[in-house]
Amino acid sequence: MSQTKEPTSYDQHLVSLGRVLQTLREGTSIDALVEAVLTYLKADFGSDLIWIGLYDRAAHRLSGKGGTTPLGNDAAVLKQRFTLTSGDVLEQIVIQQRPLSFPDLREEVRANEWGKFAQRWGIQGTMIFPISYQECCFGAAILGSRLWGNFPKTEEKALLSMVLGSLAAALERVETEQRRQQIKQLDEPLLRLLAHLRSLPNLGQRLDIVVDEAHQFIQPTRTSIYWFERQRRYFWRRVTHQKSPTRGLPSAEPALTENQPVSGMTVQEMSSFYQALMADQVVSIGEAMSSLRSDVTSRVMQNIKARSLLAAPILYRNELLGFLAAEGSDARVWQEGEKKFIRGAAQLIALVAPLEDMETMIEQTKLDQALTAEIAHSIYDTSDWKVTLKNAAELLGKRLRTDRFLALLYNPEQGHFEVCYQSHPKNRRALGTRLGTLSPIDWDMLERHQGAIAIENIEEDLRLAAWRETLLELDVRSLLLCNTALGQSVEGLLIVAHETPRAWSQPEGELTQAVARQIGLILRQWQLQQQHEQQQKIYQTIQWGLASMQQTQQLDLLERSALQYIAQVLQAPVAALVSWFPGKRAGRLMQSIESDRRFSCNPVLKVSLETDVLMHRALAHDGIVPLSIDDIPPETRQWLNAPEAGQLLMMALRTAAEHEPSAVLIVVDTLDRQWIDRQIAALTILVSQFAWSRRYLMVSESLKAQRDRLERLSWYKHRRLEDMYRAVKSGVTRLGEMPSSAPEPLMATRQQQILRQIDDAIAPINAVIRDEQWQLTHRTDTVPLISLLRRALDRVDHLIKQRQLWSQVHNDTNPMVTGDIAKIELVLYELLLLACQRSHPGGRIDIWCRPLDARWIEVSITDDGTVEPRLIDDLERGRAVDLLAPSLIDKAPGLHLAICQSLMKQLGGEFNLYKLEDGRLMSRLVLPIG
Numbered sequence: 058m059s060q061t062k063e064p065t066s067y068d069q070h071l072v073s074l075g076r077v078l079q080t081l082r083e084g085t086s087i088d089a090l091v092e093a094v095l096t097y098l099k100a101d102f103g104s105d106l107i108w109i110g111l112y113d114r115a116a117h118r119l120s121g122k123g124g125t126t127p128l129g130n131d132a133a134v135l136k137q138r139f140t141l142t143s144g145d146v147l148e149q150i151v152i153q154q155r156p157l158s159f160p161d162l163r164e165e166v167r168a169n170e171w172g173k174f175a176q177r178w179g180i181q182g183t184m185i186f187p188i189s190y191q192e193c194c195f196g197a198a199i200l201g202s203r204l205w206g207n208f209p210k211t212e213e214k215a216l217l218s219m220v221l222g223s224l225a226a227a228l229e230r231v232e233t234e235q236r237r238q239q240i241k242q243l244d245e246p247l248l249r250l251l252a253h254l255r256s257l258p259n260l261g262q263r264l265d266i267v268v269d270e271a272h273q274f275i276q277p278t279r280t281s282i283y284w285f286e287r288q289r290r291y292f293w294r295r296v297t298h299q300k301s302p303t304r305g306l307p308s309a310e311p312a313l314t315e316n317q318p319v320s321g322m323t324v325q326e327m328s329s330f331y332q333a334l335m336a337d338q339v340v341s342i343g344e345a346m347s348s349l350r351s352d353v354t355s356r357v358m359q360n361i362k363a364r365s366l367l368a369a370p371i372l373y374r375n376e377l378l379g380f381l382a383a384e385g386s387d388a389r390v391w392q393e394g395e396k397k398f399i400r401g402a403a404q405l406i407a408l409v410a411p412l413e414d415m416e417t418m419i420e421q422t423k424l425d426q427a428l429t430a431e432i433a434h435s436i437y438d439t440s441d442w443k444v445t446l447k448n449a450a451e452l453l454g455k456r457l458r459t460d461r462f463l464a465l466l467y468n469p470e471q472g473h474f475e476v477c478y479q480s481h482p483k484n485r486r487a488l489g490t491r492l493g494t495l496s497p498i499d500w501d502m503l504e505r506h507q508g509a510i511a512i513e514n515i516e517e518d519l520r521l522a523a524w525r526e527t528l529l530e531l532d533v534r535s536l537l538l539c540n541t542a543l544g545q546s547v548e549g550l551l552i553v554a555h556e557t558p559r560a561w562s563q564p565e566g567e568l569t570q571a572v573a574r575q576i577g578l579i580l581r582q583w584q585l586q587q588q589h590e591q592q593q594k595i596y597q598t599i600q601w602g603l604a605s606m607q608q609t610q611q612l613d614l615l616e617r618s619a620l621q622y623i624a625q626v627l628q629a630p631v632a633a634l635v636s637w638f639p640g641k642r643a644g645r646l647m648q649s650i651e652s653d654r655r656f657s658c659n660p661v662l663k664v665s666l667e668t669d670v671l672m673h674r675a676l677a678h679d680g681i682v683p684l685s686i687d688d689i690p691p692e693t694r695q696w697l698n699a700p701e702a703g704q705l706l707m708m709a710l711r712t713a714a715e716h717e718p719s720a721v722l723i724v725v726d727t728l729d730r731q732w733i734d735r736q737i738a739a740l741t742i743l744v745s746q747f748a749w750s751r752r753y754l755m756v757s758e759s760l761k762a763q764r765d766r767l768e769r770l771s772w773y774k775h776r777r778l779e780d781m782y783r784a785v786k787s788g789v790t791r792l793g794e795m796p797s798s799a800p801e802p803l804m805a806t807r808q809q810q811i812l813r814q815i816d817d818a819i820a821p822i823n824a825v826i827r828d829e830q831w832q833l834t835h836r837t838d839t840v841p842l843i844s845l846l847r848r849a850l851d852r853v854d855h856l857i858k859q860r861q862l863w864s865q866v867h868n869d870t871n872p873m874v875t876g877d878i879a880k881i882e883l884v885l886y887e888l889l890l891l892a893c894q895r896s897h898p899g900g901r902i903d904i905w906c907r908p909l910d911a912r913w914i915e916v917s918i919t920d921d922g923t924v925e926p927r928l929i930d931d932l933e934r935g936r937a938v939d940l941l942a943p944s945l946i947d948k949a950p951g952l953h954l955a956i957c958q959s960l961m962k963q964l965g966g967e968f969n970l971y972k973l974e975d976g977r978l979m980s981r982l983v984l985p986i987g
Contacts, residue, residue, distance in 0.1 A: 072215060077662065081223040085234070087111070090227050091122040094220060098200070099125055102213065105181050105728050106201030111228070112151055112194050115390035119140050120153075127203065132534045134174065146185065151194045154187045156214075159779075160206040175201070182207035186217055190225035236393075241395060246274050247401050254409055263409050265445035267381070268298040269968055271402050275395050277383040278363065282371075282406070283322070284379040287560035288458070290324040290513060292379065302342040314577060322360045325558065328517055331355050332382055334370035339400050342366040343390045343897040346662060358655060367396065369403035371410065376563045377657055378410050428452050429571045442579050445477040453553060453572055453848070454480065461485075461533060465492060466580050470733040486531055493522050503547050509566035528554070535559045537569045541577025549580040581829055583607060592735060611885055612754045619747040620649040620722075626739045627706075631727045635664050635672065636720035640754070645694065646719070667692055675707040675721040681737060682707040686728065691757040705726025706740070710748035720751065761936070766832055772956045773833060777885045780852075781819050835964060838878040839987050842914065843871045845878065848903060849885040856893045857902070866907035872914055876964050877987035884957045885967065888918050890982040891950050895922030895978070909983065918980040919973070924950075929970055 077097040084090045087278045098107045106126045126135065141148040146157060162183040164177035173179070183201040187194055198221055201211060209217060265472055270278035284295040285681055298452055324331045333340050334734050343365045344359065358364065365385035370377040381403040383395070450462035463479045474492040481487055495503070500522055502510065507858055512518045513535050521538070528536070533554040537960045541549040548797050551573040557698035615758040616634055624632040637644035643663035662967045666672050671693040675682055684705045689697065706724040722744055850857075857864055876882065892902050905917040928945045936944065945951035954970060961968040967983035 060750075073097060074105045074220070077220060078223055081220075081227045081413060082742040087228060087231055088122070088802070090224060090231070094198075095123055095125075097220060098198075101216075102200060102209065104200040104209075104760050105203050106178065106183070106199060108199040109188070109196060110139065110147075110198075111188075111196040115139075117736055119147055122829055124199075126174075127180070131174075139170060142169070143355060146171070147197060148196045150185050150187050154189045155192055157185045158208055159183045159185075162201060169200070178418060179203050181205045184208050186221055186227045190222065190226070193225075194227045194230065195225045214312050221856045226267075227419075239698065243398050243401070244797060245272055245403075246398065250405060252400065260410060260412065264296045264406065265298075265401050266299060267297050267406055271381060271383060271399060272298045274398050275367070275383045277365075277389075277653055278386040279366070279384040281361075281382045281384065282379060283382060283559065289563055290558050290560055292322045292324075294676055295379070314813075322357075324513070324560075326360065326779060327357050328514075330368075334368070334372075334536060337375055339396050340366065340368040340380075341387060341391050341396060343385075365391070365398055367391045369396075369399045370405045371407045373407045374563050375409055377560070378407060381406060394597075422963075428456055428568070429575065431647070435750050439889055443478060443581055443584050446576070447480065447791065447827060449576060450478070450480040455470055456568065457537075457553055457556075459553045460556050460787075461531070461552070461554040463550075463554070464576055465550040465552065466584055467549060471731055477538040478547075484987060486887060488531060492527065495521065499523070500547065503538075503550070504542050504545070505542055506540070509561075509569040510538050511536065511561035511566055512536050513560050515572045516558075517559065519902060532556045533772050535561070537561055537566060537963065539566075539569050539573035541573050541580060542572070543574070548584070551576050551578055612751065612758060615747075615754055617646055617649070619743070619750075620647065620970050623722070623724065623740065623743055624649045624746075626743060627724055627726075627732070627736050629724050631725045632721055633723045633725070635723065636751075638720055639717045644672075664696060671697070671707070675709050676718060678709070679711065680708065681740065683732070697723075702726075704730045704732075706732065708740070708744050710744060710751065712748050712752050717754065718748075719722075719755070720748075722747075768952065769960055770831065770833055772953060773880065773883065776886070777879075786812075787814055787820065799805065822881070833960075833963075835877045835881070836879075839873045841871050841985075842868065842874050842906060842984075844918075845874055845885065846906075846916075848882055849889055852886045853889045853893050856890065859892060860896065860898045860900075862893060862896055862898075862900055862902055865904040865905070866904045866906070868904075869910060870906070872908065874914070874984050874986055876966070878965060880960060881966070881984065885916070885982065886967075887953055887957055891953070892918050892920040892978075893979065894950075895924060896920045897922065908986075913983050914986050918982075919977050923978050924970075924978065926972075928954070929972060931955075 074097070077093050079137065080093040081090060091111070095107065101539070104125075106125070108124035110121045118138050120138045121134075121136045124135045128298065139147060141151060146159075146165065146169075150157060151165075156551055159168075159182070161181040162168055163172060163179075163181065165172055165175075168175065173357065175183070178201075180201040180203060182204055183199065186198045186200070188196040189200060198217070200217075202208075250267060253270075254263050257263045268280050278299060278564070279299045281294055281298070282296040285290040285292055307962075321802060329338060361382070363386060365382040365388055367382045367383040369382075371558050376571050381399055383391075383399055383534040395845060408524055446464055453459070453636060454462055462479065463476065464478040466477050468475050469471075470495050474494075476488055476490055476492070479488055494500075502520065510520070512520060515521065515528055515534055516538065519526070534550055534556055535558050536554040540547055540552050540553060547590065551569065553569060616636065618632055620632040624630070631648060633646060633648045635646055643665055646664055664672065666676075669692065670690050671684075674684075674685045684707065686705070688826070689705075702725045704726050706722075708722045709718040710720040710722065711718050718799055724740075846868075850864065850866075855863075890901070896902060900921045903919045907913075907915045907917070909915050925945060928951050931944050931946045931951060936955075946955040954968075958968045961982065965985055967981075969981050971979045971981060973979055
């Protein structure tokens with residue numbers, strides 16, 4: 058047998074290395090792992106100073122686990138804790154995780170405490186190694202020598218890196234296993250807590266046992282349950298368990314100390330803390346960390362008189378009942394297991410809390426059902442919807458203890474909410490008649506939300522931002538808002554509000570939701586009724602407007618009436634019309650009579666149809682043209698100068714494709730006006746009828762004026778032909794009566810005289826043919842009144858003699874009559890002719906001449922004849938409005954008298970026919986004198 062070879066120094070190192078690595082792989086105790094590494098370092102490394110410290114992340118410090126020193130009696134120093142400071146070499150090792158070497162540790166200013174130790178022990182050459190695994194530092198190791206610059210060799214560094222890396226991996230494994238075991242340990246206290254809760258009779262005892270278990274598991278300075286008062290938004294301390302001042306198990310009764318927490322906290326003092334609880338978040342406040350803002354953290358900690366806090370919300374059906382809090386008098390880092398336990402305990406409280414109030418809730422549910430039934434009964438039994446809403450407001454306000462009740466109906470045509478009904482305290486202002494529209498986010502929230510929306514403090518809430526200022530002015534701070542048609546497009550809203558911030562319970566929200574659905578039926582019925590009334594009103598207005606326009610026979614009255622009707626139908630302040638006769642280049646502007654001065658257009662005589670852009674746009678479109686005031690050029694604004702005008706509707710008045718428009722309608726309103734379809738349809742009907750009625754009157758007046766003109770022309774020409782015929786006939790008769798035996802010179806002289814008389818008689822006819830072919834012209838001449846009367850009497854002399862009438866002229870003066878003498882003479886002749894024809898044989902005709910003033914003279918012809926009584930009335934009224942109605946002035950003699958009346962008016966004079974008290978008739982002429 059061969060002899061066994063003794064192990065070399067290298068082999069011994071390998072055996073020692075293998076032993077320590079095996080220990081690191083199999084070890085489960087942190088102290089045993091560290092002790093194994095220290096033993097290996099002492100045995101295999103000849104260093105004067107060996108030290109290992111483990112890193113405490115929460116406290117940011119290194120805790121010594123032992124080692125060796127040159128003196129050998131400094132065990133207490135090697136076990137102490139070293140707090141890491143900025144710039145410290147140990148902090149550099151922990152952060153950078155790279156080895157550091159110092160030739161003389163005594164001279165290193167960043168060594169802090171270790172520099173003092175080096176001075177005491179005479180340590181110079183030193184290396185510090187990190188204990189890290191996967192970029193996570195678990196501690197540091199120090200190897201030092203009394204020799205200057207004495208560092209481990211390369212192979213020794215490799216061994217150190219291997220051993221310390223294995224130690225870090227083992228530490229990571231052990232910590233992971235400890236965390237896992239700690240998490241599993243949550244099951245036992247929670248199961249034990251469930252068993253206790255099941256056996257206890259009331260909520261107070263259940264809360265006590267939860268606080269005891271939480272206090273025993275977490276071991277804070279104080280464990281409390283804070284309950285939430287929704288009405289005043291206030292947390293009050295309901296149960297507290299505080300650590301006993303003596304060592305041992307926690308006392309069942311809370312130990313009172315000077316650091317006792319306050320009895321309650323308001324939501325206003327710590328809104329972020331409240332919002333976190335409402336969001337079902339565990340609030341953790343500890344050493345150098347907080348889940349809240351710094352300002353909120355300081356207020357919360359000041360209220361509870363603690364330096365660390367772990368709070369879990371007690372939520373039941375999204376309703377905050379309170380929170381479970383673990384409070385520490387020292388700064389503390391809360392572990393994950395503690396957070397999970399306190400959350401679980403708080404959820405157990407949320408499960409058992411409703412049991413206490415179950416009977417109360419059942420009773421309240423019955424009352425709420427009775428209330429909704431009473432409201433429903435009121436809806437179906439009361440015909441007046443305002444009385445129904447009043448009853449609902451009183452019942453709901455009494456139940457929820459609210460100050461205001463608002464029922465809003467959305468008007469999609471105007472884009473705002475109309476206040477259908479509201480109730481409020483007598484000493485508070487009422488809301489106006491409307492509320493503006495909401496933002497798209499709020500609108501989407503109303504349509505998607507499946508219940509009542511609770512806003513506890515509108516000043517802190519981001520919702521309903523468009524209404525915030527209005528509601529705050531009414532002293533509204535909190536409210537319940539519910540869509541009357543849940544899950545559908547918004548038709549109406551029900552709002553119950555309170556003047557102070559408050560929380561709303563889920564039963565209150567469900568009750569409001571039930572009432573909102575019933576109110577929705579009322580609002581929908583009211584909306585349908587309102588729409589029906591509006592349609593009926595528009596229909597009646599259209600019917601009335603159409604009938605009025607059809608009955609109006611004056612163009613100016615028609616235009617003003619139509620503008621008034623259109624303004625009423627569209628509920629607009631002003632309706633205007635730019636009108637013209639076809640072929641004209643300018644139009645005149647007319648407005649509705651009762652126009653608002655803020656919307657009144659600038660009065661102008663003419664609006665150019667060729668250069669005005671507004672007129673061009675209206676005439677270029679076949680229909681209604683909506684415009685904004687910003688679209689109107691400056692030229693048009695000079696006459697469309699309504700200060701408050703914002704929106705315009707324009708429409709050209711058209712009747713047929715072959716007819717030219719003769720007017721443009723303009724409707725003016727404010728900038729935020731929105732025109733609804735019913736009004737646009739009504740406007741189209743009214744404008745169409747207005748256009749046809751206007752065209753009919755324009756055509757009728759044109760034809761009537763043309764008829765009057767032709768009648769006067771026909772009468773005038775007929776009388777002139779009579780004169781010419783009479784004069785020519787007389788001359789021809791005289792030529793025929795000349796004796797053939799008369800001397801030749803005398804016959805020639807007589808013929809020449811008769812021919813001159815005939816020529817004088819037909820000479821005026823040439824001027825009539827040339828100048829008065831289709832209309833009368835007026836000349837100005839003068840003649841003595843006596844000559845005018847004599848010529849007129851000569852014309853009727855044969856009739857006076859034939860009927861044996863007695864005539865006399867009563868005249869003391871002989872003024873000069875001025876004007877168109879030929880036409881005045883014919884009028885005077887016509888009046889004398891009619892007087893002679895209607896006088897009884899042997900009757901009397903008087904001509905009275907009386908000066909009225911220096912410019913006028915009155916010539917009155919009286920006779921004892923008779924006429925139909927209606928003739929005098931028809932002459933006084935003029936032609937009938939209905940041109941087809943029979944009238945005495947449509948045929949002679951009434952027609953001739955009407956022509957004389959019209960002609961005298963054109964000549965500047967006057968003619969009237971009267972019946973005197975003694976039964977005689979008087980034809981009165983007023984003639985101008987020069």
